[in-house]
Amino acid sequence: MTPEKEAAYKKGLSDALEVGAAILKEGGSALDAVEAAVRSLEDCPLFNAGKGSVFNALGKHEMDASIMDGRSREAGAVATVKNVKNPISLSRAVMEKSEHVFLVGEGADEFAKLNGLEFETDEYFHDEFRYNQWLKIKDTDGFQLDHSVEKKDEKFGTVGAVAMDKDGNIAAATSTGGMTNKKFGRIGDSSIIGSGTFADNRTCAVSCTGSGEFFIRQVVAYDVACLMEFKGLSLQEASDEVIQKRLLEIDGDGGLIAVDAQGNIAMPFNTEGMYRACIKHDTPAEIRIYKD
Numbered sequence: 001m002t003p004e005k006e007a008a009y010k011k012g013l014s015d016a017l018e019v020g021a022a023i024l025k026e027g028g029s030a031l032d033a034v035e036a037a038v039r040s041l042e043d044c045p046l047f048n049a050g051k052g053s054v055f056n057a058l059g060k061h062e063m064d065a066s067i068m069d070g071r072s073r074e075a076g077a078v079a080t081v082k083n084v085k086n087p088i089s090l091s092r093a094v095m096e097k098s099e100h101v102f103l104v105g106e107g108a109d110e111f112a113k114l115n116g117l118e119f120e121t122d123e124y125f126h127d128e129f130r131y132n133q134w135l136k137i138k139d140t141d142g143f144q145l146d147h148s149v150e151k152k153d154e155k156f157g158t159v160g161a162v163a164m165d166k167d168g169n170i171a172a173a174t175s176t177g178g179m180t181n182k183k184f185g186r187i188g189d190s191s192i193i194g195s196g197t198f199a200d201n202r203t204c205a206v207s208c209t210g211s212g213e214f215f216i217r218q219v220v221a222y223d224v225a226c227l228m229e230f231k232g233l234s235l236q237e238a239s240d241e242v243i244q245k246r247l248l249e250i251d252g253d254g255g256l257i258a259v260d261a262q263g264n265i266a267m268p269f270n271t272e273g274m275y276r277a278c279i280k281h282d283t284p285a286e287i288r289i290y291k292d
């Protein structure tokens with residue numbers, strides 16, 4: 001990581017934070033804020049979502065995303081969608097305009113067309129750095145997290161946002177290109193409600209990043225909410241318990257961002273770093289990559 005690269009990542013985080021915070025400041029909903037913040041990250045080529053999505057085993061991009069409204073516990077999710085510019089907005093359309101929660105593959109693409117979602121060409125999603133990442137492992141059985149080339153990844157590129165609005169409603173959104181060289185229609189945790197994304201006004205809103213297989217097995221996002229609801233843990237205690245203990249017991253690597261309905265924030269991770277940022281109405285923004 002060069003200082004220039006670090007500055008570029010921080011700028012990407014700061015832009016997304018500003019977009020989301022501006023909506024909340026004007027009295028907008030947590031749901032609108034998380035969608036807008038994630039769209040901004042999807043449009044930034046540095047992160048593994050939308051434009052910056054990694055290559056799958058066929059040299060293509062297949063994206064997963066989900067969104068959940070803590071007020072009503074309504075949710076929308078899509079998986080393995082192709083050429084959709086902003087998969088997070090497609091998840092929201094699934095939530096608001098269909099009778100379903102989760103659409104995958106061609107059906108999801110078809111639904112996106114019917115609902116006027118924006119599409120982009122393969123060239124738009126082509127990134128030289130990601131392409132070279134894929135070339136190094138394309139003829140192997142390996143699949144990897146974003147950023148890793150020779151060694152196991154220590155930071156993740158999936159994007160997510162959580163927010164609380166002036167009415168005390170909370171929401172969560174997550175979007176990803178998944179893992180480099182993924183095959184067989186592989187779907188990660190990011191589009192799975194309860195694993196990569198969860199929101200319930202009674203407890204918390206959570207968005208996860210990490211090796212999706214472990215997050216699915218541990219039902220991470222819902223696990224945090226359950227520890228708060230049934231065991232009375234605070235947001236920080238519940239998030240730490242899941243990321244630093246339960247996930248590590250099964251060798252799961254990653255982290256999460258979470259907010260509760262009182263506006264407390266937790267951003268634990270068990271890796272070297274996690275690109276993250278947060279802002280509260282009365283305090284300056286915090287933008288971080290590594291443990292401090």
Ligand code: ASP
Pocket residue numbers: 048145146156157158176177178179187188189190208209210211212213
């Ligand atoms: N959780 C994502 C997945 O498994 C990867 C990531 O967080 O970078 O698809």
